[in-house]
Amino acid sequence: MAGLWRYILRRLLFVIPVFLAVTLLTFLITNAAGDPVQIVKFAIRRITPAQVAALEAYYHTNEPIFARYFYWLFSFLQGDLGTSLRGGLVASKILPWIGTTLELQFLALAFSLAIGIPLGVYSALKQYSKADVVISSIAIFGYSMPTFWLGIQAIIVFSLYLKWLPFGGAISPYPPYWGGSIYTDIIGHLILPVGVLTFVSLATFTRLLRASIVEVLRQDFILAARASGLRERVVVYKHALKNAISPIVTITGLSIGLSLAGAPITETVFSWPGLGYAYVQAVNALDLPVVQDLTAIITIVVLLVTILTDISYAYLDPRVRLE
Amino acid sequence: MGEEILRVENLKTYFFTEAGVVKAVDGVSFSVYEGEPLGIVGETGSGKTVTSLSIMRIVPPPGKIISGRIIYRGEDLLEKSEDEMRKIRGKKIAIVFQDPNSSLDPLFTVESQLNEVIMAHLKVTKQEARNRALELLKMVRIPDPEARLKAYPHELSGGMRQRVAIARALANEPDILIADEPTTNLDVTIQAQIIELLKELQSKLKMTLIMITHDMGLVAETTKRVVVLYAGSVAEIAPTNEIFKSMRHPYTAALLKAVPRIDRRKELKPIPGSIPNLIDPPSGCRFHPRCPYVIQRCIEEVPELEFTDQRAVACHRWKELSLKGE
Numbered sequence: 001m002a003g004l005w006r007y008i009l010r011r012l013l014f015v016i017p018v019f020l021a022v023t024l025l026t027f028l029i030t031n032a033a034g035d036p037v038q039i040v041k042f043a044i045r046r047i048t049p050a051q052v053a054a055l056e057a058y059y060h061t062n063e064p065i066f067a068r069y070f071y072w073l074f075s076f077l078q079g080d081l082g083t084s085l086r087g088g089l090v091a092s093k094i095l096p097w098i099g100t101t102l103e104l105q106f107l108a109l110a111f112s113l114a115i116g117i118p119l120g121v122y123s124a125l126k127q128y129s130k131a132d133v134v135i136s137s138i139a140i141f142g143y144s145m146p147t148f149w150l151g152i153q154a155i156i157v158f159s160l161y162l163k164w165l166p167f168g169g170a171i172s173p174y175p176p177y178w179g180g181s182i183y184t185d186i187i188g189h190l191i192l193p194v195g196v197l198t199f200v201s202l203a204t205f206t207r208l209l210r211a212s213i214v215e216v217l218r219q220d221f222i223l224a225a226r227a228s229g230l231r232e233r234v235v236v237y238k239h240a241l242k243n244a245i246s247p248i249v250t251i252t253g254l255s256i257g258l259s260l261a262g263a264p265i266t267e268t269v270f271s272w273p274g275l276g277y278a279y280v281q282a283v284n285a286l287d288l289p290v291v292q293d294l295t296a297i298i299t300i301v302v303l304l305v306t307i308l309t310d311i312s313y314a315y316l317d318p319r320v321r322l323e
Numbered sequence: 324m325g326e327e328i329l330r331v332e333n334l335k336t337y338f339f340t341e342a343g344v345v346k347a348v349d350g351v352s353f354s355v356y357e358g359e360p361l362g363i364v365g366e367t368g369s370g371k372t373v374t375s376l377s378i379m380r381i382v383p384p385p386g387k388i389i390s391g392r393i394i395y396r397g398e399d400l401l402e403k404s405e406d407e408m409r410k411i412r413g414k415k416i417a418i419v420f421q422d423p424n425s426s427l428d429p430l431f432t433v434e435s436q437l438n439e440v441i442m443a444h445l446k447v448t449k450q451e452a453r454n455r456a457l458e459l460l461k462m463v464r465i466p467d468p469e470a471r472l473k474a475y476p477h478e479l480s481g482g483m484r485q486r487v488a489i490a491r492a493l494a495n496e497p498d499i500l501i502a503d504e505p506t507t508n509l510d511v512t513i514q515a516q517i518i519e520l521l522k523e524l525q526s527k528l529k530m531t532l533i534m535i536t537h538d539m540g541l542v543a544e545t546t547k548r549v550v551v552l553y554a555g556s557v558a559e560i561a562p563t564n565e566i567f568k569s570m571r572h573p574y575t576a577a578l579l580k581a582v583p584r585i586d587r588r589k590e591l592k593p594i595p596g597s598i599p600n601l602i603d604p605p606s607g608c609r610f611h612p613r614c615p616y617v618i619q620r621c622i623e624e625v626p627e628l629e630f631t632d633q634r635a636v637a638c639h640r641w642k643e644l645s646l647k648g649e
């Protein structure tokens with residue numbers, strides 16, 4: 001166990017430079033579009049010199065860009081997200097969106113694992129059977145379709161054409177609610193985005209797990225487990241699955257990262273009021289402080305997921321802890 | 324000689340691959356007598372491992388036992404239900420695999436892997452299983468067994484891993500222990516120790532050893548009788564002490580010339596030609612493309628396994644050849 005703790009500490013130390021690099025790069029790029037004061041001056045024609053001076057002081061625009069990065073970094077680390085160029089505090093704008101994004105991502109992930117793992121195991125055990133061929137074909141379909149395209153198709157079919165489900169958003173702003181109550185309305189709004197995201201990552205998990213289990217089942221220790229008189233259930237669900245799951249853990253981490261990276265597109269397709277949606281709007285409005293903070297927050301989430309992935313990997317496989 | 328404990332009769336195990344049907348074991352027959360260690364030898368790919376997996380009925384797909392009988396103490400294992408078979412595996416017949424690096428699950432500790440095998444056959448508590456596991460590690464002479472119980476396979480040396488694999492195979496004191504090239508992947512000095520251990524345990528636990536190997540020296544050292552396999556069928560069966568002096572099958576003769584022996588410093592003669600393709604094996608005697616004594620009949624007619632005075636041979640010409648060892 002001591003090995004595991006040392007491993008976790010090493011991983012934590014490793015992500016700090018990554019965080020600094022990503023946020024610095026974003027800062028440089030967004031500021032290349034113009035410094036905040038110029039952008040505000042552009043948007044608000046009648047601005048008084050006193051206001052400009054106040055803005056310059058607030059954003060430290062007279063100082064070199066690296067110094068400004070550190071001003072940003074220190075206030076960010078203190079939890080002060082600053083002021084949006086569109087008015088209001090950044091924190092009050094984006095904190096509620098984090099919850100909506102995570103809700104969608106978490107549900108999609110939970111469903112795709114809950115369905116993908118049994119499907120992958122089943123497919124692997126019944127290799128080349130009809131069921132396996134069907135599962136594998138659907139998986140390849142889901143795997144190769146772009147999420148936004150699938151999302152648009154799903155909206156066209158289920159919302160526009162069949163009128164079964166609401167169009168987008170997370171909740172109806174006013175009655176009539178879908179399904180009659182505000183709770184069913186929330187669920188109704190979740191079905192399409194969760195369904196589409198689940199389908200896409202489900203396909204990845206199923207395919208990977210199938211391949212991984214087929215590979216593990218060929219190993220000598222599986223033969224040895226059978227030769228020892230263990231029940232087939234134990235051989236498959238204890239030994240084969242645990243050995244086969246490592247690539248899934250890695251991919252889960254990667255796929256959360258990818259899914260978050262894809263959030264601006266998917267959330268825009270479903271008008272889902274989350275970080276990704278907010279991101280697109282902030283970029284369109286050249287709202288640099290919001291873009292900077294959103295990038296930093298998404299980076300932190302992705303890095304945390306990576307660390308969690310590595311830790312679960314090390315927890316599952318004792319060989320990793322050595323390294 | 325004890326009574327017959329295991330009889331393999333005309334066993335056929337094929338692999339249905341995309342390239343074709345691999346006749347890995349094609350009509351193998353031999354008997355094992357209680358307390359009489361048996362050797363199974365043959366080049367790589369001759370079907371030794373597939374034979375032992377067939378006995379356990381754990382041939383992996385696309386492999387399938389096509390026909391034959393495997394009689395263990397009078398009962399045909401091929402007729403048993405999967406559940407009955409499970410109670411035989413590891414309890415009555417156990418296997419030690421060739422490569423200790425891959426025959427232990429890398430993700431579980433030694434203790435957990437021994438416990439599960441003990442608890443698969445005995446109704447015991449975790450604590451009792453642990454005590455038994457400790458006892459087993461002592462039996463296979465693992466130093467500091469308490470600490471080793473907590474170890475993962477990668478924390479052990481190759482020799483230690485093979486000792487753990489042996490401990491696992493012996494956990495339920497099987498009747499028959501199949502050792503499938505148990506030392507091939509180990510250092511020479513470790514090999515000798517593992518063989519010593521197996522010899523000692525077999526007499527202590529009164530189990531019948533089936534030693535699968537390429538190594539004729541090992542056959543001489545550990546067995547009383549030997550089955551020579553060639554390309555999925557039996558070439559010859561003979562008492563070990565006789566086969567070195569008078570082999571009856573030309574393949575046995577070639578094999579003896581091709582394997583190193585510690586007691587003899589002679590030049591090795593590799594067997595000319597290569598092992599046949601088992602999808603489309605040679606007609607007649609499968610050894611005919613490589614046999615120095617081949618005649619027309621060998622190409623046309625499959626030689627039957629003929630049993631005479633404790634021995635068996637599948638060669639049309641064995642009587643006239645009278646092969647001798649040097």
Ligand SMILES: Nc1ncnc2c1ncn2[C@@H]1O[C@H](COP(=O)(O)OP(=O)(O)OP(=O)(O)O)[C@@H](O)[C@H]1O
Binds near residue numbers: 345370
């Ligand atoms: N999973 C499989 N699929 C296809 N063919 C197989 C499979 N397993 C074994 N075979 C074939 O069966 C034949 C016999 O293999 P087997 O492993 O029994 O040989 P062996 O005598 O144990 O050799 P070695 O000394 O190398 O262990 C080989 O020709 C091999 O190609």
Ligand code: SF4
Binds near residue numbers: 610616617638641
């Ligand atoms: S049957 Fe013919 S080919 Fe086969 S081993 Fe005997 S002599 Fe050689």
Ligand SMILES: [Mg+2]
Binds near residue numbers: 371373503
């Ligand atoms: Mg083998």
